[in-house]
Amino acid sequence: MPRFLFLTLLLFTRLALGQVAPxxxxxxxxxxxxxxGVKLYYEAYGTGAPLLLLHGNGGSSKDFQKTVPYFAKHYRVLALDSRAHGKSVDRTDSLSFxxxxxxxxxxxxxLRLDSAYVLGWSDGGITALVLAQRHPGKVKRLAATGANLWPDSTALTPDLWQQMKRGYQEGRTQTFTDPTRRNDWKVFLLDWRHPHISPASLAKVKAPAFIIAGDRDxxxxxxxxxxxxxxxRAWLWIVPNSGHATLHEHADEFNRQVDEFFRAKSVPVPAR
Structure with a gap:
């Protein structure tokens, strides 16, 4: 039996039994x-306007378990494993946003898509902002939750910054021969060394943006x-009673709010 036909039958069987592959x-x-030069893995769901989902540091498309089912009803959802993450194969030595x-x-x-809506969490939110800066025509609108512009104690909470400093001190003198550990170190260094986005440079972002964070982020x-x-042009939402994982902790409301933003007819200019 051809592989495509087998996988299609498998999916239909799981749907019939109420078992959908994660x-x-x-x-x-x-x-x-x-x-x-990188073998990128992604999963595609639904039909409609394209929506690109971007996960955080050390994560993968698995992080969107509570996101994909909602948006796949009205969008063509592309849940990506970023390079050096998940099932994507990246043998390069460097990594940047x-x-x-x-x-x-x-x-x-x-994929012959002129542009897409973009939803990014944490590092994915940073990538969404950089994508809108470097490739403005590719982003219809973007939603970014838990993103930062630079890596230090003025952007991150003291606990996280101290944790990152300890991680760097412990790892900087090690020689990583195991490919998995070497990749993990590369991923860690991404957040230790990057990003470097000046507030003024955000003026290059022409796409409307929805900026989100938890009140305990x-x-x-x-x-x-x-x-x-x-x-x-932006909306702001500080999510009450939420940490960094806003899209998990308040999934239903998060999905509705982001969808409303994507569909809104206009986005106001922020108060300066």
Missing amino acids: VGNNPAAGKYAMVR EMMADDCAALLTQ VIRAEHTVAIYQNLP
């Missing part, structure tokens, strides 16, 4: 694309507000 590990939805943003733009081009509230204030 996001991030769904053979019927998973695909690979060779993009800029600029590289990941360029990957996103190239993937959309390869690991990103300082004043930093999130500064991101919002420096964007040309």
